[in-house]
Amino acid sequence: xxxxxxxxxxxxxxxxxxxxxxxxxxxxxxxxxxxxxxxxxxxxxxxxxxxxxxxxxxxxxxxxxxxxxxxxxxxxxxxxxxxxxxxxxxxxxxxxxxxxxxxxxxxxxxxxxxxxxxxxxxxxxxxxxxxxxxxxxxxxxxxxxxxxxxxxxxxx
Numbered sequence: 001x002x003x004x005x006x007x008x009x010x011x012x013x014x015x016x017x018x019x020x021x022x023x024x025x026x027x028x029x030x031x032x033x034x035x036x037x038x039x040x041x042x043x044x045x046x047x048x049x050x051x052x053x054x055x056x057x058x059x060x061x062x063x064x065x066x067x068x069x070x071x072x073x074x075x076x077x078x079x080x081x082x083x084x085x086x087x088x089x090x091x092x093x094x095x096x097x098x099x100x101x102x103x104x105x106x107x108x109x110x111x112x113x114x115x116x117x118x119x120x121x122x123x124x125x126x127x128x129x130x131x132x133x134x135x136x137x138x139x140x141x142x143x144x145x146x147x148x149x150x151x152x153x154x155x156x
Contacts, residue, residue, distance in 0.1 A: 014042055026078035036060050037071045041081055041093050046103075046112040048090040086112065086141050100137055106146035115142060 019038045020030045028034065033056065040055035041047060047055075053068045072093060075081040082097045086105045092112060102115045 014038075022080055026080055028074065028078055028080075031071075032060055033063055033067050033071050034075065036063070037068060037075060038080065038095070041075075042095045045094050045096070045114075046084070046092045048092055050090075052093060084112075084139075102140040102142065104142040104144060106149055107143055108145050108149035111146045111148070113146075115140075 016035060016039075019035050022038070023030045023034055036056040036059045037052060039059070040052045044051055044055060049069065049072065052072065053063075053065060056063055056068055072081065072083075076083050076093070079097055081093050081095060084092050084094065084103060086092070086103065089105070089110065094114075096114060100117060102117065104113050104115050105111070
């Protein structure tokens with residue numbers, strides 16, 4: 001499965017050559033905005049579009065908001081990025097794809113971290129009744145308070 005191979009590349013700091021190979025492997029042209037978005041998302045896991053745009057704009061000052069949105073959409077459709085939308089949050093993007101992992105979100109500051117599946121392969125949960133659907137993915141969001149917020153003094 002190509003996406004699992006891509007994730008193994010991303011376990012180390014990827015190079016521009018890695019990103020170029022990923023784009024070509026997904027039958028996408030290699031462009032500066034696509035490389036900049038991949039770099040930004042890898043450097044800032046679970047970033048929202050505003051954060052990604054800021055990171056891309058530092059590298060490519062001429063890039064438009066629309067170009068970044070278009071690239072995010074294309075990279076997500078190609079399976080090179082994953083879009084998540086925790087309840088009450090703007091869409092977030094990550095470069096960890098193809099493994100059906102889950103997320104934990106801090107109720108206090110909104111920090112997001114990856115949580116590996118607890119059981120087996122995707123979808124890693126057993127439904128009680130599939131209603132005739134062929135289920136291939138399960139999305140779970142755990143909610144709690146992150147270590148930084150737990151350690152912070154209470155606000156009076």
